[in-house]
Amino acid sequence: MTVETAPSARAARTRRRAGRAGLTTLAVLASAISVFPVLWMVTSAFKTRDTVTDGRLIPSEVTFDNFVYVFTDVPFARYLWNSLLVSTVVTVVALLFHSMAAYALARLRFPGREAIFLSIFATLLVTAPVVLIPLFLVVRELGLLNSYAGLIIPAIFNAFGIFLLRQFYVGLPREVEEAAIIDGCSHWRVYWNVVLPLSRPILAALAVFFFLANWNSFVWPLVATSDQDLTVVQLGIASFETQYGANWNYILAAATVAALPMLALFFTFQRQIVESIKTSGLK
Structure with missing residues (x-):
């Protein structure tokens, strides 16, 4: 009887591991989706605005002037x-x-x-x-x-x-x-x-x-x-x-x-x- 039930026990453990792996993957994806807007906000806060000069696009640069403006001009x-x-x-x-x-x-x-x-x-x-x-x-x-x-x-x-x-x-x-x-x-x-x-x-x-x-x-x-x-x-x-x-x-x-x-x-x-x-x- 032990020999007959061993494969079913292994199959049950495999299903549980697969279920836990699926939940872990889902949790990681949900966390990444939740954290991404915060990371985008923080990184964009240190960038200047894209500008166009003489028909050329000047990309943004890393700067602290945004925070200086927030606490000085406002x-x-x-x-x-x-x-x-x-x-x-x-x-x-x-x-x-x-x-x-x-x-x-x-x-x-x-x-x-x-x-x-x-x-x-x-x-x-x-x-x-x-x-x-x-x-x-x-x-x-x-x-x-x-x-x-x-x-x-x-x-x-x-x-x-x-x-x-x-x-x-x-x-x-x-x-x-x-x-x-x-x-x-x-x-x-x-x-x-x-x-x-x-x-x-x-x-x-x-x-x-x-x-x-x-x-x-x-x-x-x-x-x-x-x-x-x-x-x-x-x-x-x-x-x-x-x-x-x-x-x-x-x-x-x-x-x-x-x-x-x-x-x-x-x-x-x-x-x-x-x-x-x-x-x-x-x-």
Whole structure:
């Protein structure tokens, strides 16, 4: 019987190896396709524009003048500061409020808890363009246009963060919290001293998501601000494009500067992102 089953076992191992080889090849191709635009952006950021002189095409040359122009002739450092300020404040405040709301929805018992959670979750089905005009009208009535508050406050609430944190808290063992309550801790102290320290991986992942989303925000800053001093980095990059053409060498140089911090942030916290996805599924 062993002799008869040996060929089938070898065939099964061969099929598994072939399957793994196919998946590896597919992963390498997908990675190459994903990385190629980034490499093209970085290499093109160090090149001049192709010019035509006396009917002759003068090819591009390697230069650092594109980056010099971005930081000297344009207040790009101010744009970076605005995006950094808005993204940092939104991330910190959103994590605090979202974690408190998620803990209440996961652990506290009160009438209408499930209905509130379903209502918050249902807002994920509403796309941003649908609420853009009503949001603009509300912000205008509150007098928050052309201000940091107008950029920050509307971006704080995010149903995805509450949902992800709530699912994470549902999976936490209750024994630790119950022991703290028996020792005399209130719900606030349990949340602050027990739950938050256990939430560091999921909070780190959400911090990356929130920071990236606000760093790359374009539509709402375009609608809510017209002051040059409040221009964020994505609007600053778009300012290099004119009605009749685009200075792609400057655009790519500015995009490279704006992308490098985000790439570093993602690679630093990629393990937390993967862990948060694995541990916060539907319960």
